[in-house]
Amino acid sequence: MMKSKRFSPSVWTQRLVPIVLILLALGLLATVVIVILSVLGLTPTV
Amino acid sequence: MNYLPLLSTIITFFFAASVLARWRYKKPRHLLLWGIGLIFYGLGTLSEVILSVTFSPWVLKLWYLTGAMLTAAWLGQGTIYLLVRRRGVADALMVALGLASLLALILVAAAPVTDAAATYNVNLPASEQYKEILTRNGLITLLTILLNLYGTIGLVGGALYSAYLFWRKSILVNRMLGNLLIAAGALMPAMAGSFVKAGLVDWLYASEFLGVVLMYAGFMLATAAQPAKNQQPAPAAPAN
Numbered sequence: 001m002m003k004s005k006r007f008s009p010s011v012w013t014q015r016l017v018p019i020v021l022i023l024l025a026l027g028l029l030a031t032v033v034i035v036i037l038s039v040l041g042l043t044p045t046v
Numbered sequence: 047m048n049y050l051p052l053l054s055t056i057i058t059f060f061f062a063a064s065v066l067a068r069w070r071y072k073k074p075r076h077l078l079l080w081g082i083g084l085i086f087y088g089l090g091t092l093s094e095v096i097l098s099v100t101f102s103p104w105v106l107k108l109w110y111l112t113g114a115m116l117t118a119a120w121l122g123q124g125t126i127y128l129l130v131r132r133r134g135v136a137d138a139l140m141v142a143l144g145l146a147s148l149l150a151l152i153l154v155a156a157a158p159v160t161d162a163a164a165t166y167n168v169n170l171p172a173s174e175q176y177k178e179i180l181t182r183n184g185l186i187t188l189l190t191i192l193l194n195l196y197g198t199i200g201l202v203g204g205a206l207y208s209a210y211l212f213w214r215k216s217i218l219v220n221r222m223l224g225n226l227l228i229a230a231g232a233l234m235p236a237m238a239g240s241f242v243k244a245g246l247v248d249w250l251y252a253s254e255f256l257g258v259v260l261m262y263a264g265f266m267l268a269t270a271a272q273p274a275k276n277q278q279p280a281p282a283a284p285a286n
Contacts, residue, residue: 024226024230
């Protein structure tokens, strides 16, 4: 029989992981926004 | 000499060797592309080491080509191969990336170096001085931006998506945490590079070091064997 790779979610995996995921997604969004702003000439230099 | 890029270079080449050693067994394309992307990463930081000792226009061009243009895109292409299952899509994107990389090589090799090269200061980061030295036409700038956007969204977005799936299904905790570390690590130099391109703060050396350390730790964690907890089968999910 195949062995399981499941884990029992602890409090921190239930709450902290989504927060970290959101923060990292915001970081990715910020990076993309900065690049777009620089293309549009809205930052000091390109 | 600046020792932070030297440390980054050593760690990056160890990381690339680990990835390519795993690739040797079944030869999955995503590991080959990650290995190549990490070699570009290491060449970029190695160029910083050399440029902190002496100036060479060709080393500056190598730094710009590998560090600013190719690294993120090739790492991101590895993740595209891992996650995009639709037949032919990853291969088509690979052809486009290959052509864009070739064009980048030609354009950067042909880019003129200004007289400001004579005043290059080895005590300052190359990222603070390259704009006055390396003449970049609009196509180089556009390619740099497109390659970085593609690579960053592919690598960071792919790692976040994988981590989310593992979290939602409560499976493979090591891969979930590993992907979070990879996403955080990849985001650091991407953000720093964006700041440099935008003329904002310059923390490129520190971000490169922290970035590769986090990505290496994430890769080792994600690929580590995990002891089974019980006999219940796990649902299928993408894995790095």
